[in-house]
Amino acid sequence: MQRLLVSGLIASCLLASPLAEARRRQPLNMPPGWVWPPSPAMIEEGRGCLRRLERLGLRWQRSEAVPWVATPIQVPDLSFAGLRLLPRGKGPHVLDCQLAEALAAVAAPELRELGVTALRVGALHRRSRIRGTRILSRHAIGLALDVWAIIDAEGEEHPVTRYASDPLLRSIAARLRATGAFRRPLTPGNDRRHHRDHIHLEARTAAERARRAAPGT
Numbered sequence: 001m002q003r004l005l006v007s008g009l010i011a012s013c014l015l016a017s018p019l020a021e022a023r024r025r026q027p028l029n030m031p032p033g034w035v036w037p038p039s040p041a042m043i044e045e046g047r048g049c050l051r052r053l054e055r056l057g058l059r060w061q062r063s064e065a066v067p068w069v070a071t072p073i074q075v076p077d078l079s080f081a082g083l084r085l086l087p088r089g090k091g092p093h094v095l096d097c098q099l100a101e102a103l104a105a106v107a108a109p110e111l112r113e114l115g116v117t118a119l120r121v122g123a124l125h126r127r128s129r130i131r132g133t134r135i136l137s138r139h140a141i142g143l144a145l146d147v148w149a150i151i152d153a154e155g156e157e158h159p160v161t162r163y164a165s166d167p168l169l170r171s172i173a174a175r176l177r178a179t180g181a182f183r184r185p186l187t188p189g190n191d192r193r194h195h196r197d198h199i200h201l202e203a204r205t206a207a208e209r210a211r212r213a214a215p216g217t
């Protein structure tokens with residue numbers, strides 16, 4: 001009887017946990033092949049991502065478990081290979097390893113060429129849904145961020161509200177899309193209704209990038 005009671009208590013705790021509740025109630029919006037909770041393949045993919053961050057020289061630390069974020073980390077100095085993020089709020093600033101890698105390995109060198117040194121962004125992770133639906137946004141899984149302004153090498157700030165008249169802002173969206181490391185950015189140019197004042201960026205996973213780069217795809 002005691003064993004049954006203990007088993008029942010454990011099951012109740014699991015069912016009541018935030019992760020179990022998140023899985024039960026929320027429609028997910030995961031990259032291809034991803035599930036929640038993370039599969040063994042996803043866990044190994046996350047380990048590989050962390051090893052690549054080490055090779056990039058990125059200073060990172062593990063985060064506590066966060067619902068829907070497969071490999072949650074924090075980057076204490078918010079510097080990604082020289083590209084600084086200036087987020088709203090005090091943090092903690094959690095993101096998935098795959099977004100950190102896309103920023104450090106791809107976005108940073110591309111934006112340096114354009115003379116961009118920093119991005120003023122919203123919260124790196126927030127539990128939000130796609131507007132008008134119950135489906136989780138990519139912000140909720142740690143793969144997306146919103147850029148509200150960019151800062152160039154002279155320290156000048158370029159708010160995204162000037163997108164139509166600022167060629168530097170338009171160049172950023174085009175360059176990042178061309179890399180294949182990010183899904184099509186949502187900007188005031190292609191979605192003025194919901195993105196009139198910011199650029200929405202979603203990182204592709206390393207596996208997605210590899211499939212896109214494979215011959216015949």
